[in-house]
Amino acid sequence: MSARTALALKGVTKNFGRAEIIRGVDLEIRENERHVVIGPNGAGKSTLFHLISGRLQASSGSIQLFGREIDGLPPHRINRMGLSRSFQVTNLFQNMTVMENLRCALLWSQGHKYAFWKRVTSQQGVTQRAEELLERLHLSEKRDVPASLLSYAEQRALEIGATIASGAQVLLLDEPTAGMSRTEADDMVELIREITTDCTLVLVEHDLGVVFNLADRISVLVYGEIIASDTPEAVRANAAVQEAYLGTEAH
Amino acid sequence: MNTTQERVAAGPNASAAVWAQRLWPWVLGAGVVVVMPVIFTSSYAITLMSHMGVMIVFALSYNMLLGNTGLLSFGHAVYFGLGAYTAMHVLRYIQATGFGLPIELIPLVGALAGLFFGIIFGSVSTRRAGVVFAMISLGIGEMVHASAHIFTGFFGGEAGLFGNRTVPSSLFGVDYGPGIAVYYLVMVWTLLAAVAMYLLRQTPLGWMANAVRDNPERAQFVGYSPQMVRFFQFALAATFAGLAGGLYVLVDEIVTDETVGMIQSGTVLLSAYIGGIGSFFGPVLGAILVVFLEGELSDITDAWLLYFGLLFVLVVMFAPQGIFGVLTQQFFAWRAGSWRGSLGPRLYGVASLVVAAIGVVAVIEMAYHYFRHWNPAEPMALFIFEVTVTGPMPWAVALTVAVAGLAAYVGHARPMLRRAMGGGGR
Amino acid sequence: MLEVIAFSLLNGLLYGMLLFMLSSGLTLIFGMMGVLNFAHASFYMLGAYFAYTMGLYTGFWVALFLAPVLVALLGAMVERYGLRRVHQHGHVPELLFTFGLAYVIEELVRLFWGNIPMNYRMPEALNFPLFTLFGTSYPAFRVFMLVVAVVMFVGLYLLLKKTRAGLIIQGSLSRPDIVSALGHNVPQAFMWVFAFGTGLAALGGVIGGIHFVTEPGMAFMMGPIVFVVVVLGGLGSIQGALIASILIGVLQTFALSVDWSLAALGAYFGYAVPPDHFFATLWYMDSTRLAPILPYILLVLMLIFRPRGLMGKRET
Ligand SMILES: Nc1ncnc2c1ncn2[C@@H]1O[C@H](COP(=O)(O)OP(=O)(O)O)[C@@H](O)[C@H]1O
Ligand SMILES: [Mg+2]
Numbered sequence: 003m004s005a006r007t008a009l010a011l012k013g014v015t016k017n018f019g020r021a022e023i024i025r026g027v028d029l030e031i032r033e034n035e036r037h038v039v040i041g042p043n044g045a046g047k048s049t050l051f052h053l054i055s056g057r058l059q060a061s062s063g064s065i066q067l068f069g070r071e072i073d074g075l076p077p078h079r080i081n082r083m084g085l086s087r088s089f090q091v092t093n094l095f096q097n098m099t100v101m102e103n104l105r106c107a108l109l110w111s112q113g114h115k116y117a118f119w120k121r122v123t124s125q126q127g128v129t130q131r132a133e134e135l136l137e138r139l140h141l142s143e144k145r146d147v148p149a150s151l152l153s154y155a156e157q158r159a160l161e162i163g164a165t166i167a168s169g170a171q172v173l174l175l176d177e178p179t180a181g182m183s184r185t186e187a188d189d190m191v192e193l194i195r196e197i198t199t200d201c202t203l204v205l206v207e208h209d210l211g212v213v214f215n216l217a218d219r220i221s222v223l224v225y226g227e228i229i230a231s232d233t234p235e236a237v238r239a240n241a242a243v244q245e246a247y248l249g250t251e252a253h
Numbered sequence: 254m255n256t257t258q259e260r261v262a263a264g265p266n267a268s269a270a271v272w273a274q275r276l277w278p279w280v281l282g283a284g285v286v287v288v289m290p291v292i293f294t295s296s297y298a299i300t301l302m303s304h305m306g307v308m309i310v311f312a313l314s315y316n317m318l319l320g321n322t323g324l325l326s327f328g329h330a331v332y333f334g335l336g337a338y339t340a341m342h343v344l345r346y347i348q349a350t351g352f353g354l355p356i357e358l359i360p361l362v363g364a365l366a367g368l369f370f371g372i373i374f375g376s377v378s379t380r381r382a383g384v385v386f387a388m389i390s391l392g393i394g395e396m397v398h399a400s401a402h403i404f405t406g407f408f409g410g411e412a413g414l415f416g417n418r419t420v421p422s423s424l425f426g427v428d429y430g431p432g433i434a435v436y437y438l439v440m441v442w443t444l445l446a447a448v449a450m451y452l453l454r455q456t457p458l459g460w461m462a463n464a465v466r467d468n469p470e471r472a473q474f475v476g477y478s479p480q481m482v483r484f485f486q487f488a489l490a491a492t493f494a495g496l497a498g499g500l501y502v503l504v505d506e507i508v509t510d511e512t513v514g515m516i517q518s519g520t521v522l523l524s525a526y527i528g529g530i531g532s533f534f535g536p537v538l539g540a541i542l543v544v545f546l547e548g549e550l551s552d553i554t555d556a557w558l559l560y561f562g563l564l565f566v567l568v569v570m571f572a573p574q575g576i577f578g579v580l581t582q583q584f585f586a587w588r589a590g591s592w593r594g595s596l597g598p599r600l601y602g603v604a605s606l607v608v609a610a611i612g613v614v615a616v617i618e619m620a621y622h623y624f625r626h627w628n629p630a631e632p633m634a635l636f637i638f639e640v641t642v643t644g645p646m647p648w649a650v651a652l653t654v655a656v657a658g659l660a661a662y663v664g665h666a667r668p669m670l671r672r673a674m675g676g677g678g679r
Numbered sequence: 680m681l682e683v684i685a686f687s688l689l690n691g692l693l694y695g696m697l698l699f700m701l702s703s704g705l706t707l708i709f710g711m712m713g714v715l716n717f718a719h720a721s722f723y724m725l726g727a728y729f730a731y732t733m734g735l736y737t738g739f740w741v742a743l744f745l746a747p748v749l750v751a752l753l754g755a756m757v758e759r760y761g762l763r764r765v766h767q768h769g770h771v772p773e774l775l776f777t778f779g780l781a782y783v784i785e786e787l788v789r790l791f792w793g794n795i796p797m798n799y800r801m802p803e804a805l806n807f808p809l810f811t812l813f814g815t816s817y818p819a820f821r822v823f824m825l826v827v828a829v830v831m832f833v834g835l836y837l838l839l840k841k842t843r844a845g846l847i848i849q850g851s852l853s854r855p856d857i858v859s860a861l862g863h864n865v866p867q868a869f870m871w872v873f874a875f876g877t878g879l880a881a882l883g884g885v886i887g888g889i890h891f892v893t894e895p896g897m898a899f900m901m902g903p904i905v906f907v908v909v910v911l912g913g914l915g916s917i918q919g920a921l922i923a924s925i926l927i928g929v930l931q932t933f934a935l936s937v938d939w940s941l942a943a944l945g946a947y948f949g950y951a952v953p954p955d956h957f958f959a960t961l962w963y964m965d966s967t968r969l970a971p972i973l974p975y976i977l978l979v980l981m982l983i984f985r986p987r988g989l990m991g992k993r994e995t
Pocket of ligand 1: 018021023041042043044045046047048049050
């Protein structure tokens with residue numbers, strides 16, 4: 003495992019009015035590691051992702067991506083620096099077809115920017131990559147179906163597809179398997195494992211089977227604080243974690 | 254961005270059939286453009302049709318904002334008007350100095366001016382979408398319009414500015430004195446601009462404009478700045494609005510401060526929306542309709558502005574997809590065979606609405622006669638009848654017709670239609 | 680000079696309070712419903728016309744109360760049968776609907792009352808000079824306008840601060856989700872807020888129609904200025920609307936009454952732009968001619984540098 007730090011959070015806090023939702027999070031995620039964040043509902047996992055990806059601004063603290071300060075940058079700038087994220091609540095271009103969604107996700111990373119002198123559909127690079135993604139997501143048959151007409155699991159798959167499309171170095175996936183059936187979830191985990199062989203993954207996940215199977219390291223977030231951040235074995239053995247989380251939630 | 258287009262766009266080796274499918278609306282359009290002046294030869298008709306061309310470009314440029322990017326502007330005439338004024342100044346400069354810009358290229362001057370002001374005002378107004386954008390556009394519109402009364406050097410004061418289109422040289426040696434020559438020039442530019450705006454929808458910028466309209470947040474997370482997307486769209490839309498302004502100068506040879514005003518901004522909004530902002534050709538239909546009604550309806554009735562407003566309100570309320578949207582919907586429904594079995598109820602529904610409309614129009618016309626005519630007791634011509642509106646009879650009849658038509662639709666035809674179509678919408 | 684300043688201040692305050700009558704209703708409607716009512720000034724116009732016509736039969740004092748109530752009922756109907764229908768499509772169609780409505784109302788006014796200004800005059804009871812300042816008398820009617828505006832402001836203040844509905848309305852101005860605290864009948868609450876807002880505009884019209892001119896163009900004259908006021912004050916903020924109203928009122932009155940230009944200022948410092956210079960038009964422009972665009976310049980500047988307005992709590 004490389005020694006480079008992909009993401010570093012130092013003393014990050016976030017208040018909504020008087021409610022302190024993130025209370026001083028320190029976190030270091032190394033390059034190419036698969037890092038899973040677990041914690042009870044309402045612990046602030048999604049909020050943490052919002053802070054990292056620029057959707058929300060931290061109240062204090064610093065967030066660095068490959069050593070560069072990203073706190074306060076707008077989301078698109080952070081995205082261009084190589085960080086891509088998915089949403090817990092599906093967030094797609096609902097009026098566009100599956101293929102169009104994927105193409106939109108690819109345009110910037112393929113260098114087309116705000117071009118208004120070339121047609122999207124003539125860009126072979128984009129088309130090829132989008133077709134590949136379609137295959138991988140098992141969505142080839144739904145190519146020309148608007149996103150709003152997809153089933154829930156298909157929407158989730160597309161959400162992940164749009165997130166990974168650009169080939170970002172750091173991926174944040176917020177509960178990618180939530181609400182899926184057993185087989186769909188397994189499929190998704192397999193896909194995630196496949197595509198994250200050479201990038202950094204930060205994942206929020208509730209299914210502990212998936213967590214221990216996938217993670218290089220695990221962080222446990224409870225009430226806006228990281229109470230443990232370690233290898234799966236160490237986290238499993240950690241008394242505080244067992245008390246606060248595993249003890250009550252493990253099936 | 255629709256799926257047929259997606260399938261059609263198979264790259265350079267697309268077959269002839271595909272090309273035919275792609276091109277037929279344009280060929281048809283060009284054909285209509287050529288044939289129309291042969292049918293309608295009066296100089297009034299020619300000018301009216303030239304105005305339609307100008308309005309088509311203007312409305313299409315407006316739809317780059319509202320339809321494609323979701324930006325509701327109340328001040329789009331600023332770019333039309335400033336384009337027109339700049340083009341007029343160049344035309345007058347040519348007149349004064351004999352400077353050699355050919356007349357065919359004068360609309361480009363308007364386009365450049367539109368681009369220039371689009372960049373300036375766009376950079377301050379596109380930070381936000383939605384209501385804030387609408388407000389800024391209104392503010393800028395009012396500001397520029399008010400400026401027209403202050404900077405009379407540029408805007409020519411009350412009387413506006415005149416020019417003479419026959420003075421500049423022509424690239425092709427055409428004499429642009431007759432309206433028909435200008436008509437063809439305007440139409441060539443209209444077609445070029447329409448094709449350009451059509452193609453713009455298929456570019457990365459065009460796609461992301463739709464993306465930003467539907468979900469600006471997601472657009473950010475695929476690397477795009479919604480503000481920049483809006484800005485580029487805005488600047489391009491302003492360019493085409495300026496082009497329309499330049500064309501307007503060639504047709505009318507006069508520019509007044511009305512071209513930058515609220516009414517002009519309102520007209521283009523109405524045109525685009527009534528036609529239908531959801532499809533490319535909606536604003537084209539809207540522009541043609543609005544110019545036609547402005548020209549014709551205003552001759553027939555004093556109430557034309559009221560009809561205009563009512564039509565707009567009705568479209569907003571009941572047919573937000575616009576007239577073109579309704580037509581295409583019906584066309585596809587018909588082709589899919591869903592008219593079968595519901596043809597009767599459909600005709601009945603349309604008939605009842607037409608009856609209601611006749612009643613309403615009669616009431617409005619009589620009201621105008623009663624309140625506005627210097628002698629309300631004088632009989633008035635109403636459709637094929639002659640009525641005296643000071644008596645109760647015509648009112649009773651007209652109101653009965655209106656209410657009966659509406660009641661038949663709401664109480665009978667609509668439920669019947671719903672049943673015939675299996676509980677669906679209209 | 681002192682005389683000019685005193686009168687300009689007084690008249691500016693007056694104009695500002697009139698603006699406030701319109702902008703308070705508009706900002707209330709926007710804050711609650713998210714609807715920027717383009718036709719707001721049209722209801723102001725209807726207030727003036729209704730009061731004029733009613734006044735012919737009942738006299739001014741009855742009309743002063745009845746006309747706003749009537750307009751409010753009309754507003755309720757517009758909300759119930761028009762706005763509510765387009766509400767489901769989002770805020771842009773709502774804005775478009777009110778835009779079309781403004782057209783229709785203006786045309787209807789032209790239809791019923793004609794294009795020429797109405798002979799809408801102040802009641803005889805108020806037609807006397809109340810006091811004399813610097814040798815110039817000040818009409819009682821203007822003071823009456825001020826009194827009405829102040830009474831309205833106090834009433835609105837008490838309503839918002841002291842009643843349950845008012846507190847919820849206030850809360851919802853900054854947090855729209857609180858609207859649901861009104862109970863399950865949110866649509867009906869919207870209807871009455873809309874009616875109330877249009878009623879306030881109509882009250883402004885009853886008075887403004889006398890102070891200015893009652894003619895079909897008055898809505899399109901007033902509408903954009905009122906928008907400027909609510910955006911300057913901060914959409915949804917009543918206090919902001921008050922401050923911005925007075926600011927714009929005083930500013931415009933001063934620009935009109937004080938003959939001032941950049942050249943005058945320059946002369947003070949012994950500097951002048953040559954008359955054939957590019958900026959000469961601007962330099963020698965006197966403030967009376969600049970008055971109409973001042974509000975819009977303010978608006979654009981405000982939206983660039985402080986988009987939430989003077990007192991706005993949230994951005995839209
Ligand atoms: N915009 C917001 N305003 C106020 N509170 C919020 C907001 N977003 C999230 N919260 C609160 O923050 C807490 C953490 O939420 P979240 O990050 O979604 O938790 P998790 O993803 O861990 O389940 C919750 O109590 C939630 O109510
Ligand atoms: Mg969550």
